Amino acid sequence: MDKILITTQDNFSEFQIEKTLGLVRGNTVRTRNFARNFIASLRTIIGGEVPEYTKAANDARDQALERMIQHATEVGADAIVGVRFITSEIGQTCAEILAYGTAVKLRKL
Numbered sequence: 001m002d003k004i005l006i007t008t009q010d011n012f013s014e015f016q017i018e019k020t021l022g023l024v025r026g027n028t029v030r031t032r033n034f035a036r037n038f039i040a041s042l043r044t045i046i047g048g049e050v051p052e053y054t055k056a057a058n059d060a061r062d063q064a065l066e067r068m069i070q071h072a073t074e075v076g077a078d079a080i081v082g083v084r085f086i087t088s089e090i091g092q093t094c095a096e097i098l099a100y101g102t103a104v105k106l107r108k109l
Helices: 034-046 051-074
Strands: 015-031 079-090 094-108
Antiparallel strands (some): 079 094
């Protein structure tokens, strides 16, 4: 396999899990940006989506996902099953995004 397969499910319909390699994870910690917060706070007066926060959240999830994939590559995985994301606040100005799942070796059915 050239690319690591990823799913939130416990398995793939076209593959059998041959070996479980264990937990893999990737995370990032982001701090609030004063300028972004100021613009976002102005948008909250009007209501609706706050694109500055949407972009920041998407960027953080992408980075955590890439780091999880890198971890899976390091342990020799073909795929990651049971992928989840969690977010936690660190202090009053930072947030952690964590992507995690189970690294596995696959065999085509």
